[in-house]
Amino acid sequence: MSLLRVESLSMRFGGLTAVNQVSFTVEPGQIHAIIGPNGAGKTSLFNAITGVYQPTEGAVLLNGHSPLPPFAVRTAAGIGVVTLLTALGVVLAVNVESLWEAVITANYIYQEPFPVRDAIVSFVQYFRDTELRYSVGAALVGAVLGGTGAYTVWRRTRWVADVLSRAGLARTFQNPRLFHQMSVLDNVLVGMEGRLGAHVWHGLLKLPQHRNESREAREKALAILKFVELEHLVDTTAFCLPYGYQRRLEIARALASEPKLLLLDEPAAGMNPREASDLMILIQKIRARGISVLLIEHHMRVVMGISDRITVLEYGNKIAEGTPEEVRANPKVRAAYLGGADL
């Protein structure tokens, strides 16, 4: 079964179609490259796959399943609870002053014990005395507000980057987007975030769960840094790193989320030949760990050297796909890169 299956995915911004009906699959253990001239829609495709954008059309399947969280019983229950709570809140708040006077002020005599029973009776009485339609109206307004709000929030948090990251996609960016003021180690630890389970209060009170988890996380992070050969820079602030190292750190951070598929957006951009060949070795090492790689790249030496399959985009359309040799020989690809159909 394919690890990633993109089915006729389109991404439109207003009238501009950045990605048009693109389909392809990434098999487990493959290094798959996406190439194309500038503006071909490669990064838009990446953004749509990783949840930065919501695709206009089409589907993305991971291991044959949609990573979208389904509308489960829990979702319905959550929306129901929010609806009820807001309805109740609005009913109580709508005339809170007279409610307070009827229940609290009327029953409390200064420095005497408060008759709770009487207060409950007057609470009920208050709602008997108010015309039913007011209370029902307020409840309806609250329910509509809460219900639609909760549903909208749920819908908007389906196809988003954090959900997809937890489903096994990790990515890097065209320009490294590190957490600049954090140390190298902390950057990697943030990458692990989706896999950690300690609650806030564990950390607040420094409970054993928190200590154990952070020790394990630290060890794992150090192992990953060793893997990308940055272990000597653990405490350095990220923005102090040279560019090539920043890219490596970004890859380390992505690996920390234990992805099934790693998406690299132009990992070799701005690298000198030596750094680029180091990067090729690193990508192959990542594949050897059982992580598939989908990469966008312009360095043809890198692309042709390590890819198992290549997909070529031009103006948002897929114009070719195949092994490096097939793509190299394809006349459409040559035309796209060099211009003119007769070359």
Place this chain on the structure above:
Amino acid sequence: MAAGARTGAGPGLYTQAHWLILGIAALLPIADLVLPQSLQVAGLVRPILIFAVLGMGLNVVTGFTGLLNLGVAAFMAIGVYTYAILTCDIYPFQWGFWGGLAGAMVSGMVAGLLLGLPTLRLRGDYLAIVTLGFGEMVQDSLKNLDAITKGTQGINPLPPPTFLGYAASQEQPLRLYYLLLGILAVVVLLTRNLENSRAGRTFISIREDELAAKCMGINPMKAKLLAFVIGACLCSTSGALWGANLGSSGEPGNYDFQLSVLALCIVIVGGMGSVGGVLLGSVVMMGFNSIILVKLTAFLTQRGLIGESVFTSPANWKYLVFGLALILMMRFRPEGLLPSRRVQSELHEIDSGLSAKPRVEDAKP
């Protein structure tokens, strides 16, 4: 190795400064033995302690998570009024100091949640405007819900705090002082733990780059909401302490935009995101605001040096001095008096000899 060694963190003065400040605060009352009655430290320093708690709350939201909150006074007001309603004997509840404090914390958290849920999708300036509006709303609501909050009269008298059966009223300023200092120390400890825990790392990553944090599996909505709720909880705690300290809720107009700005100044002057910095910021800002200016005005009035003109009273120079202090800070020390290590390294990259790109060969193992 070079780059790693140069920026290596250590338990230096910067990272432990908050304990130093708290330690000095704990010893301060000794000075009362020699100082005249009108300069008794235990009484004068209490607002500093309470505003430090307020600053801590704002620091979690603005310093760690990078969400500009201009409505902290509202959360403080909610804390004061909840505490007042739950403890004052004109209401039936009378839960006592700790009950009132807990109630204030819970109501602050609920208010933070209610404000945060619909608005935290907004970014930067827009969120700041919403929080600003929230501050005005709360103030007006408290003024107009006359039947519940007694409107502009405020709620008083509030009972003095108690601790293990001892009352810490205005007549025993030392007890009250140490009670407040103890609570502040707990708040500092918890904030430090938060900063060094998983949640704190999440907050900072959102401040640094929200999109990247999202792509790393962090749910930004959840994290921001958490920061907002924790911040609101600390702000309303400071409100409850303020009420307990004054013995009155004060009037709703006290919790206005100026108070929010004062809290923001405490965080900025001290150093955004730095726990020790917030303490120092509170010492500087509140020390100036509620000790130096007040004493100076009293002194000058006593000597008859102040005439009818509003310009001659030092209390009226307050905002002039605040503004000037902020401008000078931004020009000469934008990271604050006691910055967190991270911010300092970013802003003084060149002075400390760390160029953005150290030589590659140098750093190779």
